[in-house]
Amino acid sequence: xxxxxxxxxxxxxxxxxxxxxxxxxxxxxxxxxxxxxxxxxxxxxxxxxxxxxxxxxxxxxxxxxxxxxxxxxxxxxxxxxxxxxxxxxxxxxxxxxxxxxxxxxxxxxxxxxxxxxxxxxxx
Numbered sequence: 001x002x003x004x005x006x007x008x009x010x011x012x013x014x015x016x017x018x019x020x021x022x023x024x025x026x027x028x029x030x031x032x033x034x035x036x037x038x039x040x041x042x043x044x045x046x047x048x049x050x051x052x053x054x055x056x057x058x059x060x061x062x063x064x065x066x067x068x069x070x071x072x073x074x075x076x077x078x079x080x081x082x083x084x085x086x087x088x089x090x091x092x093x094x095x096x097x098x099x100x101x102x103x104x105x106x107x108x109x110x111x112x113x114x115x116x117x118x119x120x121x122x123x
Contacts, residue, residue: 002028002113004095009118016085020118022078022095030055033102033111036069036080038091038120045094047106049080058104062089085122092117 003025012018020036028034035050047060049069057069068081078095096111103110 001025002097004097004113004115006093006095006115006118009093009120011121011123012085014086014122016122017081017083018085018120020080020082020093020095020120022080022115024076024078024095024097026076028076028097030073031099033096033098033100034071034078035096035102035106035111036067036078037094037096037106037108037111038089039094039117040091045108046091047108048093050102050104050106051078052102052104058106060106082120085120087122090120090122092119 005023008020036048037045038048039045048063049059066084070079094117095115097113098111
């Protein structure tokens with residue numbers, strides 16, 4: 001049973017920083033795709049940053065240069081460090097995992113497992 005639990009969201013002023021964490025279950029092993037997505041009500045879920053099956057990192061256009069994805073395998077935690085936050089970054093952020101193939105397109109439909117999300121508000 002795959003579990004993903006996000007934390008670290010909150011309210012921050014423009015230009016501020018946040019670190020999101022995703023604690024994942026021990027049955028998620030090397031070779032899984034793992035990543036962060038975000039969604040604003042009424043919009044599609046948008047890929048923010050992903051580790052693919054070979055641990056390569058890909059970023060969405062909105063994240064490039066400001067956000068950093070990382071992973072602590074010993075603690076089973078996926079991180080997203082966000083800097084220079086903008087009001088347009090306001091969204092629910094989700095952690096996702098996929099045992100199969102994923103690529104640089106950061107498509108939400110490629111991911112099978114999802115956390116419940118953590119809200120980020122920049123204002």
